[in-house]
Amino acid sequence: MIIRRMLAALLLFAAVWFAVVLYWQASDANPSAGDLAVWLLGLPLALLGGFWLLRWGIRRRREAQAASPMVAAGDDESSPVDNGPQPDRIIHLLAGAVWLRAGAGGEAVAEALAKPERPSLHPQLKDALGLPVFAAAVEDLDPAAVEAPLRAADPDAFERVFGEESLRAIALLDPVAEELLLTALLPAPVEVVADPHGATLHPHAMHHSRSVRAAAPAAAPPVLQIRLLLPRAWGPTARQASGDWLRAKAAAIGYAQHQFEIEVMPVASGNDSWRLFDQLAQAHARDGGDDRQLLLAAHSAIGEASIERLDARRELLVSGHPEGLIPGEGAAGLLFGHAVTPHDPDAPPLRLHRLLSGQAGQGRGASRQAAELLQHAMTTAAQPAEAIVAVFSDADHRPSRAIEIAGAIAATLPELDPVDDARHLGLVCGDLGAVAPLALLAAAAAQAAQADAPVLVFGLADPQARIALALSPAAVDVDDQPPNPAEAATAVVATA
Known part of the structure; x- marks a missing residue:
């Protein structure tokens, strides 16, 4: 990369010098020392600087457009864009x-964000100058723990596509996926039959009973829809191998092949996760039913490859670049669907209200626009400002993000302290990519459940888009919800 840039610069200098000297010879000019400095040094440097500046601007524009598809005009129901308050x-x-x-x-993360400890310099990772960089690595992580199952899922792909960072991401995902798969696993349907007089019989007694004529077949349990979000930079082979690993893990936990479906989706940023979450929420609200959705995401930039890439793009937090990123890593997952939990029907789930999105403000107007979006989220969710107990955001070490969310909290939630009642995920965990939205919602849900009060979530990591939504606990009226899938899977019908 560096050699190619140097060669391009030398070619530009040579072309400029050739053209200038040729012009001087044709016009019989006698250039002075100043002319030599301006035309042979200043002109090629200006052209080189303009070229790189134009290239940087085009790349940033394309990245912003690709990462911010939620920012557009209109409020069509088919679009994930919401301008102002909307029906919840x-x-x-x-x-x-x-x-x-x-x-x-989620509880541990919410508690840690209340007393944030910023990432420190990594002992091994260095930038191009050989200086240590800040990194938010997970301590006591053993990537070797997932080597054997990944190799078993696809031996050929493992050697070719899994490196240090992808292994760390899957190792982080392993316990998260296992916990949520166990939570979502429905008990096997138990067939219960009844005699003509209303007495129920266990299947073992059915063979010895003459009063039982027949039993209805057990209803099929709903299919668990699993979407695995992995970095687009991994490539299709690594993502496919990761999906095979997750499929084998679900089977080992106890899922039959027809009980779940897995779709591996490439993502580039947290905005991709927000967009997917909103699309699933729209589909769930439109179609209803007892389907359950499991979102899983994993990300790790703790490796030499990511540090080199971020440093080359001037996106890394280094001396003289305070707006750079701190690479992080993590895994998160959300299970959502109907209002009756399969593992604990007596524990009401949390309500995720409608996601609202808007454009990022500039300068002094950033806090004002963020405040308006927070107010819209509270209005949409019918939650008064005095009921909100905390605000969770993905703000990080960058002063611009901290000032924006603090100003928005002060303007819309006067009873909250903009510092003590704010929980900033990026400040502790660095840049988490597509994991950040899921982790934010999980931590905010834990806080809302513990306080039995609503909280707000605000996304401002994207340079162009802003996200806001509310979470609130609520008692569930089971009569108004789809039936418990565990109960729906049990057959209790018999004919005399």
């Missing part, structure tokens, strides 16, 4: 799991 659209969060630098589990 509630889905129920049944369970969440996370493993980040801040801790394992």
Whole structure:
């Protein structure tokens, strides 16, 4: 990369010098020392600088357009864009799991964010100058723990596509996926039959009973829809092998092949996760039913390859670049669907209200626009400002993000302290890519459940888009919800 750039610069200098000297000879000019400095040094440097500046601007524009598809005009129901307050659209969060630098589990992460400890310099990772860089690595992580199952899922692909960072990401995902798969696993249907007089019989007694004529077949349990979000940079082979690993894990836990479906989706940023979550919420609100959705995401930039890439793009936090990123890693998952939890029907789930999105403000107007979006989220969810107990965001070490969310909290939630009542995920865990939205929701849900009060979630990591939504606990009226799938899977019908 560096050699190619140097060669391009030398070719530009040579072309400029040739053209200038040729012009001087044709015009019989006698250039002075100043002319030599301006035309032979200043002109090629100006052209080179303009070229790289134009290239950088085009790349940033393309990245912003690719990462911010949610920002557009209009409020069509088919579009994930919401301008201002909208009719609420509630889905129920049944369970969440996370493993980040801040801790394992939503409760641990929420507690860690209340007393944030910023990432320190990594002992091994260095930038191009050989200086240590800040990194939010998860301690005590053993990537070797997932080598054997990944190799068993696809031996050929493992050697070719799994490196240090992808192994770390899958190792973080392993306990998160296991916890949520166990939570979502429905008990096997038990066939219960009845005699003509109303007495129920166990299947073992059915053979000895003459009063039982027949039993209805057990209803098929709903299919668990699993979507695995993995970095687009991994490539299709690594993502496919990871999907095979997850499929084998689900089978080992006890899932039959027809009980779940897995779709591996490439993602580039947290905005991809927000967009997918909103699309699933729209589909769930439109179609209803007892389907359950499991979102899983894993990300790790703790490796030499990511550090080199971020440093080459001038996106790494280094001396003289305070707006750079701190690479992080983690895994998170959300299980949501109907309002009756399969593992604990007595514990009401949390309500995830409609996701609202808007464009990022500039300068002094950033806090004002963020405040408006927070207010719209509270209005949509019918939650008064005095009921909100905390605000969770993905703000990090960058002063611009901290000032924006603090100003928005002060303007819309006067009873909250903009510092003490704010929980900033990026400040502790660095850049988490597509994991951040899921981790934010899991941590915010744990806080809302513990306080039995609503909380707000605000996404501002994207340079162009802003996201806001509310979470609130609520008692569930089972009569108004789809039936418990565990009960629906049990046959209790017999004919005399």
